[in-house]
Amino acid sequence: MIPVTKPFLPPREEYQNYVDQIWERNWLTNNGPLVQKFEEKISSFLNCQPLTFVSNGTIALQLAIRALELKGEIITTPFTYIATPSSICWEGCKPVFVDIDERTFNIDVNLIEKAITPKTSAILATHVFGNPCDIDAIQKIADKHNLKVIYDAAHCFGTKYKDECVLNFGDISTISFHATKIFHTVEGGGLVTKSISVRKKVQAQRNYGHVDYENFSTIGINGKNSEFHAAMGLTNLEYIDDLLKDRKKSYEKYKQLLGSLNLNSQTEQPSSDVNGAYMGCIFPSSLVVEKVQSKLNNKNIFPRKYFNPSMDDIECFNRSNFKCQKSRKLSNSILCLPQFHGFKEHENIVNLIEQTLIGT
Numbered sequence: 483m484i485p486v487t488k489p490f491l492p493p494r495e496e497y498q499n500y501v502d503q504i505w506e507r508n509w510l511t512n513n514g515p516l517v518q519k520f521e522e523k524i525s526s527f528l529n530c531q532p533l534t535f536v537s538n539g540t541i542a543l544q545l546a547i548r549a550l551e552l553k554g555e556i557i558t559t560p561f562t563y564i565a566t567p568s569s570i571c572w573e574g575c576k577p578v579f580v581d582i583d584e585r586t587f588n589i590d591v592n593l594i595e596k597a598i599t600p601k602t603s604a605i606l607a608t609h610v611f612g613n614p615c616d617i618d619a620i621q622k623i624a625d626k627h628n629l630k631v632i633y634d635a636a637h638c639f640g641t642k643y644k645d646e647c648v649l650n651f652g653d654i655s656t657i658s659f660h661a662t663k664i665f666h667t668v669e670g671g672g673l674v675t676k677s678i679s680v681r682k683k684v685q686a687q688r689n690y691g692h693v694d695y696e697n698f699s700t701i702g703i704n705g706k707n708s709e710f711h712a713a714m715g716l717t718n719l720e721y722i723d724d725l726l727k728d729r730k731k732s733y734e735k736y737k738q739l740l741g742s743l744n745l746n747s748q749t750e751q752p753s754s755d756v757n758g759a760y761m762g763c764i765f766p767s768s769l770v771v772e773k774v775q776s777k778l779n780n781k782n783i784f785p786r787k788y789f790n791p792s793m794d795d796i797e798c799f800n801r802s803n804f805k806c807q808k809s810r811k812l813s814n815s816i817l818c819l820p821q822f823h824g825f826k827e828h829e830n831i832v833n834l835i836e837q838t839l840i841g842t
């Protein structure tokens with residue numbers, strides 16, 4: 483069976499070494515030494531502002547919205563994982579979907595201003611598949627209208643924008659370390675901000691607002707992560723150069739093979755270095771997508787329709803208010819092809835795609 487992705491697992495003994503330390507200390511969670519070490523190491527590896535480690539990428543988004551005290555409407559993209567708009571709703575705000583640029587798969591910056599109302603407090607954009615948004619244009623709009631900017635950078639481990647870690651942009655960037663992501667801590671996520679006061683606030687909010695045992699600075703939640711998750715992160719960090727290099731090679735290989743069939747993927751944002759974590763391939767129609775999917779499924783290969791449906795087409799987000807045609811069209815014409823560490827079936831899969839295209 484070839485799934486769309488497989489989590490990387492390090493040599494068991496290396497993880498076991500950290501587990502032995504945890505047993506010795508009997509310190510399992512609550513900002514333990516491994517969590518602190520992980521936060522230091524990850525920020526220095528990524529060359530980003532200090533990262534605050536939390537329990538997952540969704541809590542990271544929710545904490546970001548809380549910490550910036552966002553209210554009312556938040557402009558966002560319909561082409562993302564449901565965690566993005568559901569976090570907006572969960573925090574009592576309203577997602578306003580703005581259509582995408584079908585080439586980059588990211589929010590179309592030329593449509594943002596039209597969607598701003600007196601109730602708008604922020605823009606929450608996803609760097610889809612590790613491809614940065616037009617960050618300069620978004621910042622310009624935000625400055626002009628006094629809006630905050632959050633980036634859902636869940637896919638962006640290792641991505642750079644203008645030679646800088648992409649997590650350093652916006653008021654806050656969030657990342658996911660879920661098992662399906664290119665770098666993982668089993669479950670986990672992080673927030674990065676340039677503002678020291680926002681960082682302090684997030685650090686308190688992930689731990690019920692505790693200042694010390696008996697003093698609280700703010701209302702918070704349990705967004706902490708554990709020593710076991712930090713241990714997985716520290717172990718995986720030893721392999722990250724290889725993981726990133728291998729994935730990028732895999733992505734380039736797919737692009738070359740698919741290019742010879744005239745199949746496109748996303749257009750990379752200029753001045754960016756994309757990590758290649760996802761191979762989103764665009765097909766001529768939804769019919770072709772179905773045929774390719776069933777052909778591959780018959781061979782026990784399971785690509786996935788990321789992201790489908792388009793978020794503006796879901797009832798709980800007030801579907802009738804939005805019609806993001808480009809996002810809906812992309813949702814129905816894309817398949818993410820399998821990629822994971824050590825994956826070598828590119829030619830096989832692209833051959834099967836070619837056979838299907840010939841038959842249509």
Ligand SMILES: *Cc1c(COP(=O)(O)O)cnc(C)c1O
Nearest residue numbers: 538539540563565636658659660
């Ligand atoms: C994975 C993902 C999330 C959520 O991260 P979790 O760690 O699974 O909570 C948020 N946004 C996007 C775009 C994602 O792909």
